[in-house]
Amino acid sequence: MRRLLPSISTAVLLQAIAMAILVFASCAYSLALARSTGSAPSLWIANGVLVGGLLRRPTRDWWLYLLFGFAGTVAAQLVLHVAPVVALGLAAAGALEVLLVSGAVRRRFPEIPRDVPYLSLGRVALASTLVACALSALLAALTVHIAQGTPLLVYAQTWYRAHVLGMVIVATLAWVVFTEKWRLFGKPARRWPFVRDMALIAGTTFAVFAQSRYPLLFLIYAPLLLAVFRHRFAGMIVGVALIAAITNIATALGSGPFNLILDGSRAEHALLAQVFLGVACLISLPLALILAERRQLEAKVRESELRYRILADYAGDLVMRIRPDGQRRYVSPSIKELLGWDAEEFSMPRPDLIHPVDRERVAEAVAELYRTGGSTITTYRIRHKEGHYVWFEALARLVPSPEGDGMMEIIYTGRNVTQRVIAEQALADSERRLRTITDNVPAVIAHVDASEHYTFVNAYVEHVSGADPRQMIGKTMREVRGEQIYGDLKGHIATALGGGMAMFEYEADYKGRHLCFQTNFVPDRDPEGCVRGFYALTTDITHIKDVEQELSRLARFDTLTGLANRRHFDERIATLLLQKYRQRSPLLLMMIDVDHFKRINDSWGHGVGDEVLKAVGRRIQACLRKNDLVARLGGDEFVALIEDVESSSIAEELARKIQTAMKREIAVGAVRVKMTLSIGVAFCQSVASADAFMRIADTALYEAKAAGRNTFRMAMHEPQQESVLASNGVRFR
Template sequence: MAENIDFQEIVDHLEYGVVTLDENLRVLYFNRWMYKVSGKQSDEVINVPLDKIFPQVSDSRFIDACRDAIELKLPTRLSNSFNPSPLPLYQAQEIGDELYRLQQATVIKPGVGVDGTTVCEIYIQDVTPMVSKESLLKHMALDHEKLAKRHEDERDHLSRIINNTADAIITFERGSNIQMCNQTGMQLFGYSQEELSQLNFENLLQSPKNVSPLHTEKLKSLLDNAIGNAVTSRHSIATYAYKKDGAELPIQIRFSKTSMGDQILIVAIVRDISEQTGRDKILKESEARFRNLAKIAPVGIFQTDELGVLLYTNQTWNIITGQPRNVINETPWFQHISDENRNEIEEKWQIESANNEQFVVEYSFDNNASLKWVLCQLMEELDEYGKVLGYVGSITDITDQRKTREKIEHLAFYDPLTSLANRRLFKDRLSRSISALKRGNKRMALLNLDLDEFKRVNDSLGHDAGDQLLTVIAERLTNSVRENDTVARLGGDEFSIILNDIESSSDAGIVAKKIIDAVIQPIVLGQQSVTMTVSIGITIAPNDGCEPEKLVKNADIAMYSVKEMNKNSFNFFNTSMNKKTMDRLSLENDIRCAVENKEFHVVFQPQLDIDSGKIIGAEALARWDHKQRGVVSPCEFIPVAESSNLILPLGELMLFDACKEAGRLIKQLGNPEGFTLAVNLSTKQLMDHKLVATIKKAIEVSGIKASQLELEITESALMQNIGEAVKILNCLKGFGVKIAIDDFGTGYSSLSYLKTLPVDRLKIDQSFIFDLMNNQRDKDLVTAIVVMAHSLKMKVVAEGIETYEQWQFLKTLHCDIGQGYYISRPTDIDEIVKSCDGQFWNSAVKDHPKRNSRLKQVKS
């Protein structure tokens, strides 16, 4: 029966290209599929060279492969995924008339013509679905190669073609056994031709149990259509078949019919889709994975078409934007953006996407009356030809981050307590105001303000009350000026105000008076009502200069002049202003530079055991030799350093130097037992939160023991905040540092604090020692202090001893330690070592005439 099969008809119904070339590469045969997809007629191809039909192939690998098939009998397989075929083969899409180029897999192999000559057989398969499963089906296309068949015995030749096709070709009569199966089909199912002739085609397609009856019914319907239709059916079905060994085989079948005489045959073209099914499964799993990830993603994910219209949004996107699900296929992705931002962002997106750039932008919008900020990232989706299919993007809710960023930016330029401009912003505003003066004829005023007695309120009522007071003052200052003026808090209770565009200095005076009246109004802090006053210094630009630093200095000078008079007032800067104020500012500036340049140095005044004359300590004292001022007295620079907060860096510098030098002195004296270095602490140092850490570090760096350091604190410093002082001193005492009360008897002299403070020594003020031998009251007071201290297990230090008689009297009182010019002036450690006989001071302490003579030399 196979002998009578019309192979020409079978091959013409194949959905593959079949072409035969002679040894000169002229077309012998085109099957029907080739005519269809190439758009050629028979007279345009038969006996015509292939490169004349398709000029694109003249210099391509395609022609070389055809020559190899004829001359070398070498087969070649080409795929335009990797080896692009130049044949321009096209096929119309089912919907519409647009033509799409086919992706081709081409087999070129040698064959034998009817006359025994070598021919070139070419098989072209449309592999568009396999090359780009993810592309839209409407972009499928078929690339055409030309073939021709030149021999008269088409039956044998077409048989070879059928047997070499990539798909199985099976013919049968409905209800009867299989009549013919090509070689591919026998290899696919594992049966021989004889075995297949004993089988019914429907028996080959026994569906697995998991295939539904509807699927089986569709297969039956396709068979019926194939018999009833006069043309090849366009419908196909993917199903399963069983191989001879029982293995399940996924296949795709397309049916057509042909006739041989009165007999109607069904032609089944069966394709093994195992690989494609695997790819489809991977693709579906990937898509499912993406969908699941998109569902739980913490960011909003969306997809649009090429115009930006939404195609997909995940739930997070809808939650962030507040948009309903039904916006898909209706609105562009940027529709939810606030009106004032939408046009700008849309325009920016279109420009950047046109330049193939990834689009990243931050924008805001209203979601249920709540302002939200998001970070949006958008990028193109392209097909294999680079055409834009659409866009995929994400949005991240950065509202909280934005608020944090704005808060950080606010902290960079504004005072966190009062929300006034800080020093950094003040400097910028001042520079801008000065620059504006140069462009017009206006004036500006700078007001520097300092609250009078703020420290008293802060120390007595606590820091919380102090902060509350500053907040109220800041509000009153803001209400006293215009919106275009600047109120700044520079630190503590220091404020500055920039008044822009004033007509005359009197305008600044009016504002200053308004501020004084506002500040003096009572302020309720908890259960207390306080009244504050303010000192204001005013400078006018450009009258007083146009340099920011100079204007600030001028305003400070004017303010200090107010403080030195009656406070609660204001004053304008003028060049003839109180020289004392200007000198003080100059001294303050010199102190600041001296600290930075380490111009200060430390000297020591020895402390002796009065009974034995043994050196048991030294007091460290700061000294300053200025290049222009010469030797500056501590009585001159210490108060200024105290009032300007420069005492903190100065005190730290002296502490480290004193500990370092004391370590060297102790070593040179042979490590005397009980040796103590006395260092003075100011009020501000005592309240400094870094004090404990600074002292620990100084001890560690110098190598002295904690027990060898004694901190001297005045009664007045202690009473500023006795509760906090007790905590700090107990902490210092805890790791071994000694505590002494300096200038005892000149401050509060309240005995109640002595029982709460961890005091080791009382230091009698030198005012009681100076006239000790001539004033009985001084003798009585010194005697009482010594007796009281000893009863409290404290040692007593007498400072300011200048005579032998004073020394001997204190010795009779059993005063423990002596210090003063009678022993030595403050000096360096080398001089102290020279004056010692071992660990004892020289005999002059016991030699009355010689010592008094030396004392006169020292004082002179």
């Protein structure tokens, strides 16, 4: 150690100390958050930070960073009162994990340039992470099991999930931050859009986890995918890191949609948070890698075209004059460099040099050129003198022979485009992978240009509407969506094309189903900031609306009998009293109790009692009109609210009708029950309030019960008059 320390520069030592401080802070944060909420860490940050730092340093300095990182990990655990032996064992497991991942990546990629093949890098990093985290989880679990008796498998699973997520998210973020620094946010003129999109991700995630009533996790994927499309790898890394930070803090504090799981433990919530973050990585990481690789391939294609343009200008293309019989009157000297043949060797027709797969196509192109004239461009393979095939792009034009013999000749200009074709094929493969990802995202993703024509639609649109996405390309939104839906969307389209974002909901009928959608329109700007169209992300939220309607129904109807509940009754009677007060028309209210209902529950149990209440509700409802309100207030108490009753005699008739309906026995399996009802009837006009109205009916009900039950009493209340009681056709004043 003494021999090594003098060779360490002050800058390296300070960086190692800074790394130790970062590791200490991240360890303390993860452990303190887990301990304060009584759950295991769902995302381990420290190892990812250390891996990101190691990959930016020479291998010769790793031992110093690992040593300081080990010290920071141990110190953080000791500060939080972890046993020294356990702290050392866990720190050793973490150091092993960091060393394995960093070593695997460095072995495969001694240097990581800006044009690194991201897919290969991602495969190596992911594979090494899975293996390293498994080994470190086993070592950590053994340490804790031996020292504290903690179940081996339980601790290993918790460690493994938290460390895999931490390595995938934090290590990538740390490497990008240490590499790009401020360049991560793009050029100065482009930093505001990046910050704005990250704020959108953070705001959406915060809004989703600020409530625990609705399962809205899917809303987070829209701004995340948008950030990946617009900012590529940087958008994915920073976006996932923001989502992970908010998700972990909210879950640890007991907030968010995971609370929808009834009686779910904190461990289950932490596991769901890990699954959610894993899915976010699974959706965004491949897309970011493919977009990054696609950008590299596009750069290679541009580079290739530039290179071959220089060759055409300075080295010369292959130029030939070809007679109708195939003889070549002229072959440029560049053929030696391009195909290895001498000009004299190539003067005679050589169809055998064309690749067998391309011969028929080239012959048809030549015949069509002689038949129609003009020019044609053909790409085909031709055999080099050394035996391999070279891709050529040939421009052939039919012109009169310069020899003046009336013959038509072909002027041929050909160039070697092998590298371009290979790059185009690789780009096509990348586009197919991108299409595969977007087609399997459970949302309709589309791009519309400034003239409102579709330029891209993923395959999920066919699942939603049955429309073929290929047939939609090139058509306007008005043609595809129809006048009615387009009229609903027109204002939002104008907002997006004007540079603003639009989020809205609308309804439409597709394939015989009425569906509800939530749509986001996001402007698409060119490098100069001008709007050239917009992206549309549409999610089917029909199931959410159905749940909302069902919750509304449950809030207003009794779950046992299906009748209206107390809340619905209170709302209806208040509305009707106000209406009848203005019209000066009477209103009928019946308070109904099942006589001696407690005996049913005591004798045959609550199951039979519930069935009896259902039967009573059905019989009362059957005696009244469909628009009359029958409600269950609770227990064995029912109420009926009836309007448009012209006289008290009709009210008496309805009360007798209900009591007559109860004379039949109620059959519940083998049990036969005969029930009676006590009814209090209030026939009122211009009553002061709902409470006063119900007191009148309740007084009449009390009179009916006092009279021996199985009867009814009616109270009539009119302005400037006293109540009148009647029973079985006998009236009392």
